[in-house]
Amino acid sequence: MALISGFIVGFIVGITLVLGFVLSENRRSHSRQRLAIATSALSKLSLDDLRKVFSNYKQPMPPWIVFSQSHKVSWMNQELRRIWPYVDQAASELARTIVEPILDQYKPPLISSLKFNKFTLGTVAPQFVGIGMVDDMENEVVMEIELEWDGNPSIILGVTTSFGVSLPIQVKNAAFAGIFRVIFKPLVKDLPCFGAIVYSLRRQKKLDFTLKVIGGDIKSVPGLAGAIDEMIKTAITDSLLWPVRQIVPIVPGDYSNLELRVVGTLHVKLVQAKDLLNKDLAGKSDPFARTFIRPIPSRMKRSKTQNNDLHPIWNEKYIFDVEDPSTQQLTVQVFDDEGVQASEFIGGALFPLKNLEPGVLKDVWLTLVKDLDNVKEHKYRGQVQVELLYHEHGTVNPYLKRKFPMTSLETLMTNSNGHPQQELQASPGKTLASPRRMDTSPQSFQPSHVDLVSPRIDEDDEFNRGVLTVTVIRAENLIAADTNGLADPYAVLRMKKSDQKIRTKVLNKTLQPEWNQTFDFVVEDAIHDMLIVEIWDHDTFGKDYMGRCALTLSRVVREEEYEEGYQLDGVKSGKIFLHMKWTSQPLSAHFG
Numbered sequence: 001m002a003l004i005s006g007f008i009v010g011f012i013v014g015i016t017l018v019l020g021f022v023l024s025e026n027r028r029s030h031s032r033q034r035l036a037i038a039t040s041a042l043s044k045l046s047l048d049d050l051r052k053v054f055s056n057y058k059q060p061m062p063p064w065i066v067f068s069q070s071h072k073v074s075w076m077n078q079e080l081r082r083i084w085p086y087v088d089q090a091a092s093e094l095a096r097t098i099v100e101p102i103l104d105q106y107k108p109p110l111i112s113s114l115k116f117n118k119f120t121l122g123t124v125a126p127q128f129v130g131i132g133m134v135d136d137m138e139n140e141v142v143m144e145i146e147l148e149w150d151g152n153p154s155i156i157l158g159v160t161t162s163f164g165v166s167l168p169i170q171v172k173n174a175a176f177a178g179i180f181r182v183i184f185k186p187l188v189k190d191l192p193c194f195g196a197i198v199y200s201l202r203r204q205k206k207l208d209f210t211l212k213v214i215g216g217d218i219k220s221v222p223g224l225a226g227a228i229d230e231m232i233k234t235a236i237t238d239s240l241l242w243p244v245r246q247i248v249p250i251v252p253g254d255y256s257n258l259e260l261r262v263v264g265t266l267h268v269k270l271v272q273a274k275d276l277l278n279k280d281l282a283g284k285s286d287p288f289a290r291t292f293i294r295p296i297p298s299r300m301k302r303s304k305t306q307n308n309d310l311h312p313i314w315n316e317k318y319i320f321d322v323e324d325p326s327t328q329q330l331t332v333q334v335f336d337d338e339g340v341q342a343s344e345f346i347g348g349a350l351f352p353l354k355n356l357e358p359g360v361l362k363d364v365w366l367t368l369v370k371d372l373d374n375v376k377e378h379k380y381r382g383q384v385q386v387e388l389l390y391h392e393h394g395t396v397n398p399y400l401k402r403k404f405p406m407t408s409l410e411t412l413m414t415n416s417n418g419h420p421q422q423e424l425q426a427s428p429g430k431t432l433a434s435p436r437r438m439d440t441s442p443q444s445f446q447p448s449h450v451d452l453v454s455p456r457i458d459e460d461d462e463f464n465r466g467v468l469t470v471t472v473i474r475a476e477n478l479i480a481a482d483t484n485g486l487a488d489p490y491a492v493l494r495m496k497k498s499d500q501k502i503r504t505k506v507l508n509k510t511l512q513p514e515w516n517q518t519f520d521f522v523v524e525d526a527i528h529d530m531l532i533v534e535i536w537d538h539d540t541f542g543k544d545y546m547g548r549c550a551l552t553l554s555r556v557v558r559e560e561e562y563e564e565g566y567q568l569d570g571v572k573s574g575k576i577f578l579h580m581k582w583t584s585q586p587l588s589a590h591f592g
Helices: 002-043 047-055 074-105 224-240 408-413 554-559
Strands: 111-120 127-134 141-150 154-161 166-187 194-213 246-249 264-274 287-292 313-322 329-336 344-352 362-367 383-392 431-433 466-476 489-495 501-503 514-523 530-539 542-552 561-567 575-584
Touching (some): 074 111, 154 224, 194 224, 264 542, 344 362, 344 383, 466 489, 466 530, 542 554, 542 575, 554 561, 554 575
Antiparallel strands (some): 127 141, 154 166, 166 194, 264 383, 362 383, 466 514, 466 575, 561 575
């Protein structure tokens, strides 16, 4: 009986395995057929048809699907390889005469003299990855050429240090990838139909090389390798990277209008960051930010380090020159300060300047990513808040054409005879935070008509004094801080720079408090001060944190009055609603 039952079970299991294998193979065969049919159909579609198909794709597209704007030019690479030995002979000497004076301008104090003992481009020709045309350009033809070069140049630098030591340094294993922009402008009726050629390195993707002292060790001179490496990269960036451009006249004429010019200024306020990725095993990161438009050390701005904080507040202001707002972009990089060791990169973000309207303040939160060339990264690294104000040269901000009368608070501080009152009382129904005496002479409060080219809020030589009136209206969806699922919330308002502080009343057993309390703050420097609002749960033996929001005064100074709801940072949920009002009395720096 056992033999028969075993035979039956084995037969059933065997038949099941065979049927499963057959079904699996049939399914795989049908899948391969469908894939072959789809591949054949896609191969017959044009590039424009493919763009239309994938434009309706609901899910994030895979990183390998890329619609390049450039055209492949394999035929050009074949021809360049054929003529490269002749190009090498002709271009090497030309490149040497161009590059040597440029490097001499950027040599560090450690190097007293520098020249090329040998300079040849080697036997490996660059590769044209693609060539594309930039449309919508009037009176010019713009071409972008993407190049890659893993070359074997023979470059020997004759370096003399400031200590009198002469060293022959070989540059090896050069690798470069980038996009060059070539502009033919202006277009003319006579051959060759354009007046000049303008070229620039539109984007530098990669620049690597190694340095070796012939017959010695480059580490024998401390700091020399780093100094030469930075010198070469800075020279290329500052002399060739867009918007810097080189002009080659073809037809005689005046081409000064093609030269690089500063056309405006970008006022950047680095406000804060939140939810930063923690890079420290013990404790929290010590973040600082580096902000720039052009990646040149002299034009980069570094913030202060905020120790042990994943929600740092900087509130620092920078001003950058802008040469080409249509193509330039602001870069913000956040690092973890490791002291004497190299700082660890947390994340970076880009903001194209073409998205700014001149004279309009823009407040944005930028999401940090690890690789700025791959913004599709899914790992969350935090966000950084910046306020941006672009101002074109030669224009007048209409916001400045206003008269600023005395504030009601300043009126209270001055009696009818023009003399300051000895004591200051809060307005009815309001609370005055940290009252202090001010210069209330009649001359200092005369209304004035301001008409400046630069935005008033961003002028370093003018202090924005006035009164900030804050009404704490209500909060909603606060986190539960007590065991009964409720909380006893109150709000603490603090001016960061002047350290004025005041709090609302405590509302018991609610997650939807309504305070409707109004407070006045005397602000002496609205440019650099900011309001921080924190929500706390009141307990008999302590307090529990329920979130915060940090606000600059930029918006209220410009708009004078607004009402807004702000998400609370550092907690899962919560929102606070504030009414902000600014009563301004600007005083020039020489009055202060």
